Amino acid sequence: MTIAEDLWLRGQAAQRNLLHIASYNSAFAGTAALQGLHMGLTAPQAFWAAIARAAAKPSPRARARAAAEVVPLVAEPAPVAVAPAPAPEPVAADPAPATVIPLVPAAEPVAATPSPLLLDEPRDGKPDDLTVLAGVGRKLATALNEFGIYHFDQIAALDEEGIAWLDAQQKGFRMICARYDLVGQAKALS
Structure with missing residues (x-):
């Protein structure tokens, strides 16, 4: 080879x-x-x-x-000329005023002011462990602390108005409160 x-x-x-x-x-x-x-x-x-x-x-x-290439998404609308409204015609006085009946009952507004049961900080600097309550996890306990609820007696003192306020702040609180009877549990622990 x-x-x-x-x-x-x-x-x-x-x-x-x-x-x-x-x-x-x-x-x-x-x-x-x-x-x-x-x-x-x-x-x-x-x-x-x-x-x-x-x-x-x-x-x-x-x-x-x-930032240099920012383009407005919507152009500003051109000013619209508004014609003056015609003068209202005089209306004869009606002897019986009409009664206005609302079609939908007005819902009671939830109070914007916080409850007097809320605290700025826990008493004696030590909050209760709210996770002891069935239905209250770490996240809900943290949220309650942020709202000013640190102790079992605060939850035990909640009435319907307080529960409605907390439900407006923390969606689902009313359901958790009803399902696990948080007020009853808190009364037993306080």
Whole structure:
């Protein structure tokens, strides 16, 4: 065998090896991708977290460029000329005024002022653990503390008006209060 033949055979073997490596790698990557899709994985979580961080915080240069390119979405309307209204005709006095009957009964507005039961801070600097009450989780307890309710006796003193006010502030409070009898539980604990 000559050197040329030997080089040619080695080149062919190297080419086959490279093809085998490439096909093996593509088969391995494809199988891994299919298994990942079957398991519900689409991409590494770190990748998506990095994309979210990049999208949430544009660079200062991008913010400056966006601020310079601000275009109003709605053009200001042209002023409209209003014709003066004709003078009202005099109306003869009606002997019996008509009674106005509302079609929909007016709902009682929820008081905008907070209840006097609310506190600025817990008494003696230590609040009660409101999560002891069934139906009150960590989030609801934090929300109640933000409204000024720190102690069981405050919940025990709630009446319908207080529950309605809290329901207006924290949607679903009335349902939780009724379902788990928070007032009754608080009375038992206070």
